[in-house]
Amino acid sequence: MKRRIVVCITGSSGAIYGARLLRACSKIENIETHAIISSAAETTIRLEMHKERGEIEKLATYSYGEQDFEAPIASGSFITDCMIVAPCSMKTLSSIATGFEQSLVTRAAMVALKERRPLILLTRETPLNLIHLRNMVQVTEAGGIIMPPLPPLYFESKDMVELVDLTVGRILNMVGVKTDLLREWGKEKLTD
Numbered sequence: 326m327k328r329r330i331v332v333c334i335t336g337s338s339g340a341i342y343g344a345r346l347l348r349a350c351s352k353i354e355n356i357e358t359h360a361i362i363s364s365a366a367e368t369t370i371r372l373e374m375h376k377e378r379g380e381i382e383k384l385a386t387y388s389y390g391e392q393d394f395e396a397p398i399a400s401g402s403f404i405t406d407c408m409i410v411a412p413c414s415m416k417t418l419s420s421i422a423t424g425f426e427q428s429l430v431t432r433a434a435m436v437a438l439k440e441r442r443p444l445i446l447l448t449r450e451t452p453l454n455l456i457h458l459r460n461m462v463q464v465t466e467a468g469g470i471i472m473p474p475l476p477p478l479y480f481e482s483k484d485m486v487e488l489v490d491l492t493v494g495r496i497l498n499m500v501g502v503k504t505d506l507l508r509e510w511g512k513e514k515l516t517d
């Protein structure tokens with residue numbers, strides 16, 4: 326069976342993280358992606374990437390509307406391996422933290438948590454207020470992983486896409502997918 330990864334892009338800055346994640350998955354054999362792009366993300370995709378939603382959806386194996394509660398990923402009976410929200414807005418974070426299943430993104434996240442499947446949120450906002458921080462604690466206590474997309478500057482990457490891909494490599498590594506996007510600090514110093 327193919328590895329099934331749910332990828333959601335919500336309306337915080339950083340739509341490129343979700344897009345690059347979908348692109349990376351599309352190049353790995355044996356992965357199928359199930360994507361949801363929120364309507365707010367349509368705006369960030371347009372403003373930040375100068376692309377239309379459909380162009381990003383094409384990178385996914387399957388894609389769903391944010392109100393499509395009939396989608397397979399709305400049910401725990403549909404087996405998936407993990408869910409990644411990249412990037413995750415503070416609005417979506419708060420819906421997940423409070424279990425307010427008003428969209429397929431939150432419903433699928435609730436499914437991931439109840440089924441004890443990995444749920445990774447690339448929460449993006451700065452600075453953070455106490456409500457944001459409490460919501461992050463709440464999701465962490467429920468089993469989710471808060472992973473703000475903070476670029477590793479120690480690799481001295483030359484461009485933004487390369488920096489984004491380092492984070493994409495880290496995410497995929499966390500869910501057990503090996504990819505050459507992952508770089509390991511100090512690896513070259515190891516002798517056999």
Ligand SMILES: Cc1cc2nc3c(=O)[nH]c(=O)nc-3n(C[C@H](O)[C@H](O)[C@H](O)COP(=O)(O)O)c2cc1C
Binds near residue numbers: 363364415416449451
């Ligand atoms: C250009 C732009 C950048 C935004 N950046 C952020 C952000 O970094 N973090 C955030 O939480 N919301 C951000 N927002 C606001 C969200 O888009 C807004 O809260 C939206 O309701 C989120 O909806 P969603 O979670 O359903 O995608 C941004 C909006 C725009 C237009």
